[in-house]
Amino acid sequence: MSTRLADVTAPPRPRAPAEPDFGRALEEVEAALGEFLDAQARDPADRCLPPLVDVLREFVRDGKRLRPLFCHCGWLAAGGDPAGAPVARVGAALELFHSFALIHDDVMDGSHLRRGRPSMHRRLAARYHGDDREAAARFGVNAAILLGDLCLAWADEMLLTAGVDDDDLRRAAPVLHAMRSEVMVGQYLDLGGEWTEDVLDRAWRALRLKTAGYTVERPLQIGAALAGGGPDLLRWCTAYGRPLGEAFQLRDDLLGVFGEPGTIGKSVLDDLREGKQTVLMALTWRRARPGQREVIRRLHGDPDLDADGAARLRAVISDTGAEDAVGELIEARAREALAALEAADLPATARRACAELVHQATRRTR
Amino acid sequence: MSTRLADVTAPPRPRAPAEPDFGRALEEVEAALGEFLDAQARDPADRCLPPLVDVLREFVRDGKRLRPLFCHCGWLAAGGDPAGAPVARVGAALELFHSFALIHDDVMDGSHLRRGRPSMHRRLAARYHGDDREAAARFGVNAAILLGDLCLAWADEMLLTAGVDDDDLRRAAPVLHAMRSEVMVGQYLDLGGEWTEDVLDRAWRALRLKTAGYTVERPLQIGAALAGGGPDLLRWCTAYGRPLGEAFQLRDDLLGVFGEPGTIGKSVLDDLREGKQTVLMALTWRRARPGQREVIRRLHGDPDLDADGAARLRAVISDTGAEDAVGELIEARAREALAALEAADLPATARRACAELVHQATRRTR
Numbered sequence: 166m167s168t169r170l171a172d173v174t175a176p177p178r179p180r181a182p183a184e185p186d187f188g189r190a191l192e193e194v195e196a197a198l199g200e201f202l203d204a205q206a207r208d209p210a211d212r213c214l215p216p217l218v219d220v221l222r223e224f225v226r227d228g229k230r231l232r233p234l235f236c237h238c239g240w241l242a243a244g245g246d247p248a249g250a251p252v253a254r255v256g257a258a259l260e261l262f263h264s265f266a267l268i269h270d271d272v273m274d275g276s277h278l279r280r281g282r283p284s285m286h287r288r289l290a291a292r293y294h295g296d297d298r299e300a301a302a303r304f305g306v307n308a309a310i311l312l313g314d315l316c317l318a319w320a321d322e323m324l325l326t327a328g329v330d331d332d333d334l335r336r337a338a339p340v341l342h343a344m345r346s347e348v349m350v351g352q353y354l355d356l357g358g359e360w361t362e363d364v365l366d367r368a369w370r371a372l373r374l375k376t377a378g379y380t381v382e383r384p385l386q387i388g389a390a391l392a393g394g395g396p397d398l399l400r401w402c403t404a405y406g407r408p409l410g411e412a413f414q415l416r417d418d419l420l421g422v423f424g425e426p427g428t429i430g431k432s433v434l435d436d437l438r439e440g441k442q443t444v445l446m447a448l449t450w451r452r453a454r455p456g457q458r459e460v461i462r463r464l465h466g467d468p469d470l471d472a473d474g475a476a477r478l479r480a481v482i483s484d485t486g487a488e489d490a491v492g493e494l495i496e497a498r499a500r501e502a503l504a505a506l507e508a509a510d511l512p513a514t515a516r517r518a519c520a521e522l523v524h525q526a527t528r529r530t531r
Numbered sequence: 532m533s534t535r536l537a538d539v540t541a542p543p544r545p546r547a548p549a550e551p552d553f554g555r556a557l558e559e560v561e562a563a564l565g566e567f568l569d570a571q572a573r574d575p576a577d578r579c580l581p582p583l584v585d586v587l588r589e590f591v592r593d594g595k596r597l598r599p600l601f602c603h604c605g606w607l608a609a610g611g612d613p614a615g616a617p618v619a620r621v622g623a624a625l626e627l628f629h630s631f632a633l634i635h636d637d638v639m640d641g642s643h644l645r646r647g648r649p650s651m652h653r654r655l656a657a658r659y660h661g662d663d664r665e666a667a668a669r670f671g672v673n674a675a676i677l678l679g680d681l682c683l684a685w686a687d688e689m690l691l692t693a694g695v696d697d698d699d700l701r702r703a704a705p706v707l708h709a710m711r712s713e714v715m716v717g718q719y720l721d722l723g724g725e726w727t728e729d730v731l732d733r734a735w736r737a738l739r740l741k742t743a744g745y746t747v748e749r750p751l752q753i754g755a756a757l758a759g760g761g762p763d764l765l766r767w768c769t770a771y772g773r774p775l776g777e778a779f780q781l782r783d784d785l786l787g788v789f790g791e792p793g794t795i796g797k798s799v800l801d802d803l804r805e806g807k808q809t810v811l812m813a814l815t816w817r818r819a820r821p822g823q824r825e826v827i828r829r830l831h832g833d834p835d836l837d838a839d840g841a842a843r844l845r846a847v848i849s850d851t852g853a854e855d856a857v858g859e860l861i862e863a864r865a866r867e868a869l870a871a872l873e874a875a876d877l878p879a880t881a882r883r884a885c886a887e888l889v890h891q892a893t894r895r896t897r
Contacts (some may be wrong), residue, residue, distance in 0.1 A: 210716075217719070294727070317683055318683065319712075341575065350580055352677050353678075
């Protein structure tokens with residue numbers, strides 16, 4: 166699971182997008198995150214906790230804050246005050262939730278890198294007391310499961326203590342609850358299995374649940390609901406957010422296979438080694454001739470895949486036309502999001518912010 | 532992580548304790564759990580979810596409902612109406628949270644059995660589409676991580692939708708948040724490491740966080756806070772609940788090594804094979820002579836430990852006097868809990884319920 170807003174823009178930026186509209190909002194999110202983690206370390210359940218909070222603070226630091234950003238846009242769309250404090254704290258809670266999702270995702274995938282640095286289970290393995298390397302690796306995985314759990318619980322705690330009005334919380338909570346179930350179910354679908362004809366259907370369902378909804382549509386709706394947005398606005402969040410979220414993830418599928426290793430923050434072999442049954446790969450499979458399917462069966466998901474093998478897989482993805490097809494899907498979805506934006510009656514700041522995000526997703530290079 | 536209230540009583544009972552005081556309360560907890568899971572399956576995020584809810588329903592069915600029970604006692608202690616509906620739903624949310632904890636605990640320990648039946652990752656491995664057994668096992672573990680995550684998120688959703696008054700929720704939430712952090716930190720301490728002089732200290736901290744607080748003290752406090760209990764009553768919950776929780780877990784340590792396999796719901800070799808650094812084992816280590824320490828280093832935590840090896844370890848535990856020492860610790864804590872109960876000014880139903888629970892913990896055979 167990953168979405169790389171900064172990576173799909175030109176030129177690529179090392180940190181979160183810092184457009185004038187977003188800069189202050191993101192600063193408030195950082196402050197809220199920092200305050201919450203500081204408070205957890207200041208009054209810890211046990212003295213082992215503060216060093217773990219430090220590890221988490223480091224891990225959280227690198228995020229691109231997509232979900233807080235979309236939450237902020239939804240808040241603006243519903244006419245919320247751009248300097249509203251609760252929305253920043255709710256955005257920070259979404260970011261903490263995202264840390265949970267990434268930590269567990271890397272455990273499940275056995276990923277070594279996240280955002281160009283060691284994944285959480287590798288960071289934690291280094292904290293094992295003892296020389297047994299196998300025991301240290303097991304410790305790292307188990308500790309990462311627990312630290313992910315803690316992030317999930319803390320995200321909820323942060324939301325409940327964000328100073329949100331009871332009525333606003335009651336309006337936003339169902340969206341948040343749906344989002345959490347969806348991302349977990351999407352991750353489940355994403356665990357994959359053998360190559361069968363229904364893989365493409367499963368890949369689309371996973372993409373919609375674990376990325377399109379989770380990254381764009383639901384954070385938008387949460388922000389909108391917090392600022393008093395009604396059913397019409399929540400439906401608009403879907404009309405604009407779902408195609409945009411799909412475009413992001415489809416782009417991510419492409420970058421995971423064809424991207425620049427230095428830019429995407431992980432080895433460009435990872436997705437292929439993990440055998441991720443993305444929409445890109447499922448489209449490839451569906452279009453592949455028997456000989457090409459044999460290449461996929463043999464090389465895709467091979468943990469020892471080398472550069473030659475990856476090149477062969479990339480050739481299959483391109484030769485089947487799947488690469489181009491995904492490019493066209495991205496274009497179509499960007500147009501769809503833009504059309505929804507143009508049709509909507511939004512405050513000027515919200516319109517500018519939402520247009521900027523579509524722009525960033527479409528003005529991409531790789 | 533496990534506590535076995537029913538198992539430390541005479542005679543052992545196959546299901547939750549069904550004393551007249553508790554029967555109706557537990558029925559309401561069952562109903563609330565069932566309703567919540569039914570609702571999740573009725574309007575699922577994806578069609579893959581209802582079968583997963585069925586697996587979860589099966590898994591949850593076997594629980595002993597300790598936490599809902601103590602939550603109910605805390606509610607009674609604060610003068611709550613025995614037929615109060617929100618407390619049963621909150622108790623059910625605690626039970627769902629406990630399912631999360633058990634599912635992840637079994638993943639981390641690699642346990643095959645839980646409550647005498649396959650652990651969640653083994654149940655889910657059977658749902659893998661394909662013949663590759665290694666891939667199926669990996670799928671089972673990853674799916675169990677996700678289903679545990681879902682239980683954690685749903686426990687929170689259940690609490691927020693339990694119909695609890697905003698003021699009551701605000702009073703109970705800090706206790707719940709503390710409980711969640713504590714159990715995760717306690718689990719972290721319980722991951723263990725090599726045998727060093729500080730293992731006993733770590734074992735005590737883990738026991739207090741992940742069992743005494745989580746199983747008894749915090750659920751009591753949550754129930755008390757929900758019924759309007761103030762700081763004095765919450766302090767009483769600690770005075771009564773902490774020693775009782777410690778007694779439960781110490782008893783569990785003993786049963787994990789010396790218990791009847793048919794009664795404790797897992798192999799009596801599991802704790803020894805997993806190398807759990809319990810207070811019992813840490814006391815053994817502290818008292819052991821060099822030769823005995825060598826036996827512990829070699830056999831404790833050996834995944835292939837056989838009956839002979841287990842017998843040698845048990846002999847070391849007994850010979851060092853650690854077994855008897857833990858028995859005495861249990862007695863002392865039971866007396867402490869009883870003294871706290873006698874000193875308290877509680878409603879008659881609450882006093883009866885709390886006395887019954889101490890009684891069950893002390894009138895034990897094995």
